[in-house]
Amino acid sequence: MIESRTRFQNPLDLFVKCLWFSPGEHRNWQQERILPTGSVDLIFKLQDDQPIRIFDPADNSPRSVSGATVSGAYSQPFGLDTSRFSPTIGVHFHPGGAAPFLGVPVKTLLNQHLSLEEFWGTQALRVREQLLQATSTAERFGILEQALLDRLTEPDPNYQAMLHAAELFRTSRPTSVKAVSEALGFSSQRFIRQFQNAVGLTPKLYCRIQRFQSILDQIVRGNQLPWVNVALKHGYYDQSHLIQDFREFTGVTPLEYRPVAPDRKNHMLMTE
Template sequence: MRSLRYKPPSPLGNFIECFWYWEGIPEGTHTHERLMPNGEATIVFNLEDTPIKIYHPDDVNRFDTYGHAVLSGARTNYFVIGTAEQERVIGIQFRPGGSFPFFREPADVAENASIALDDLWRSRAEELRERMLAATNIPAMFQILELDLLDQLARPLAWHPAVDYALHHFRRVPHATTVAWMTGKIGLSPRRFIQLFRQQVGLTPKAFCRVRRFQQALLCVHGSKEVDWTQVALDCGYYDQPHFIHDFQSFSGMTPSAYLAAATPHLNHVPLV
């Protein structure tokens, strides 16, 4: 297996967490993985000559295909991929709200959804993939992605000031900042703020904060063998343990203890067994 990551400098680095490359079938006997929601969008290019498939969570015999490249929008639900389709892939992991400048469509078009990149970028998606396939090495692929994104911006590399301010606070303390408090600070009506935030981030402020709190909980327990679940719930801002378990299951489709038992070195990838 081979894995590389590259974080682009500013200004792209303000919107993109990293470019990543993966080669090889993941270890283990499982054939499918559930990907946990994190409130961020991702683009994936399959560098093998097979279509990308995303499977139905309740029946892995059913799937949708997306050609050689797909945009997965910000989510509050998990989705399922096949390990065989991950043999050679490259992708763009956006920061929260980071996909907004690169598409003419608002970010909420892909809310809890995946869209074939050809439907959004037309011929550009396949042309970009072909240029990466012709590259001599993986860093050259990353450079092709970086230059293409800068050359093909759909809008300025900036959020609305209210969205920028909200993202800063929501990322730091997702459980401690309310929409009412935020609108009091930014001077917008709740309706207008929610509309702007959803268009640029892909989720409502409330949904975004809930999924970021879920991610905070994953970080707290990932890699642990024994966990005080009540303390985790309190540390992450849940009212109590039942509230935490309910939220965890709604995002992941599994209990916290089941996640811990099945967790892999990758925070958001869990074998589907």
């Protein structure tokens, strides 16, 4: 069972959506397909010498990354090795929330898993070692909170505006990128550049992913609306446009989509 924490010391609540811990689960499948959310995550495997193994969506070729990893914002799905039992803990940032903890423009992490050591140096190893030695989930969450507070840097003066823009796009769809940029006092090009640095995606791509996420919400809730109505409600030109976007972000059609569980909509069972 996955445990989570969603309330934090100030000012972490501005940046962090949740901390989560999974003790590890025995599964009857070897891979899951992880769908794009528009967010960045930190992931720590809590088993000695066990890396994270992911698969390229294009050819399913595997590669291993550090047991302390940054997962950048993804614009496409990727495969995750679920064949090995391993306790795991992570930080799931609000869209745009990761930048002050990493010290680089988040756009440089697009579609990548990278070692956290590249950003935190030896502190990444120390934090993972502390997590390995901790004896309770509450203790592990406390270790992560303190590590994040230690790494928090003063963000760019425009950063708060980008967090606000990301939240607007997420909660007020369909929302015009031009209207938001003008309301915040940015030229179009400057807004796109600042948004990419903070969130990791262009505003247009981010909005497409959030719109796709809203479709997943309808599916896992079991809403049986005609697809043409769903498409128009969420700002698609027509039903075929919805299906095209859905295929891009999942590799399947809406009718073929199978989450591993209703509360894990972005973890999809791999089909033959």
